Amino acid sequence: MGERSAFAEGLRAYGLIAGMWVRSSMTYRTSFVITMLGNGTMTGLDFVGILLMFSQVDSLGGWSLAEVALLYGLSATAFGIADLVLGSMDVMGARIRDGSFDTLLVRPVPVLAQVGADHFALRRLGRITQGALVLGWSLAAVDVDWSAAKVLLVPVMLVSGAAIFCAVFVAGAAFQILVQDAAEVQNAFTYGGTTLLQYPPSVFGKELVRGATFMLPLAFVNWVPASYVLGRPYPIALPEWAAFASPPVAVACCALAGLAWRSGLRAYRSTGN
């Protein structure tokens, strides 16, 4: 019972803190709308880059524009959700440096909920909207023989993908406790990860694909399940059911990230202000 209520309490606290940040950003409505549009435009540049490439060629690594757009839409939307929920965690390094992290530790609220909701930025809906638009277009444009399993896989990919990226954010936050200034390392895995997944796996070296499947299982965000949906061979030899393995992979990632977070918190030494 104790575990469960702590979780509910954490969620409630997260909602309260996030709500506070939303209210504060709503004070300047025009600024909010502009920054949200800017956020969508900025993240959309990645897709513009892909469109520019396809203005010169008909396929990239053997994948058509609609197929690459499907990868892009899934990756960008899943990452956008994780970015909205936990994306402000890179301010944690600053909090540790200036000592305000201590305040979070003495409050009777789970620290992860406080850190996750810190600087909650609703403008990140811009990225989700932009990713969802590309996803919607690609779903209409790809040539797929839709079955019930394939239809179901689309929302499953989005939710599991968001959970996998959330795990990366939490692990990155735990890493920041150890090396406060090196917050940028996690960008290589978060922003770098979503960029990697926007391109067909056939483009990359086998070693890189293997690393993104077994070491940091980003391939389960979209590469593997989307290959199943498109009726393509998996990027590396995997059994048929691997397309449906994203949810358990996501759960395992979150569990590992949770462990990393706990041990990170235990290792925390205050700057002592």
Added chain:
Amino acid sequence: MGSWRLYVAVAVGGFRRYATYRAATAAGVFTNTVFGVILVYTYLALWDEKPHLGGYDQAQAVTYVWLGQCLYATLAIQGGGAEKDLMDRIRTGEIAVDLYRPADLQLWWLASDMGRSLFQMVGRGVIPFLFGAVFFPMALPTEVTTWAAFLVTLLLAAVVSFAIRYLAALSAFWLMDGMGISQALMITGVFFSGIVLPLNAFPGALGDIVQVLPWAALLQMPADVLMGETGVPGAFAFQAVWAVVLLAAGRLLQSAATRRVVVQGG
């Protein structure tokens, strides 16, 4: 009168300020390297599909990627250099102190940004570039003169980059909040500099337009000079003209701002 020594001191200060954060620099090196690897593979696939796109062969495309990663922080392509501090100082009113100083505002910030650029280049940019040269085939020149010309284009690129961001920062005198303009800087910088795709690989009329905009002076010109794809005097002239035009515009805007705007105070 030796006022150049003042600006050298400011530049040294800018250099040392960024040099202080070693872990952050190492993290930046790592991130640029990872992004470089991802981009290289996508470019190789693209050039596989369409050899000689934009007049580059595969080795040149790879070189372009790693030069882009090298210059990303150096030229603050998505913003985040001196203009960020300047906007903050305008917003808080601390700019009044800067205006009192017996130094030229624009030169002061130029010097500070040059120091930052030099550190980001040496501390953060060179390692991903060397990594790329070791692990991927690159098209690097062997003549010393080409490298020397390349260094000059880098210097000019840094000045043009600063001039663009300085103009943007001055808008804070009227807008107060720099958030929107920072976002605009980021979007235009990332798109028009060619960090997404080399400008000479842009299709049709769009390609012609982006190659004459000032952002073409940042990455495209140094890359083309390094790889012998463009005439050196032409590249110098292109960059120098934009540098002079933008710096002059900055001066005009600066004098308008300092004459007409009431400084925020508290």
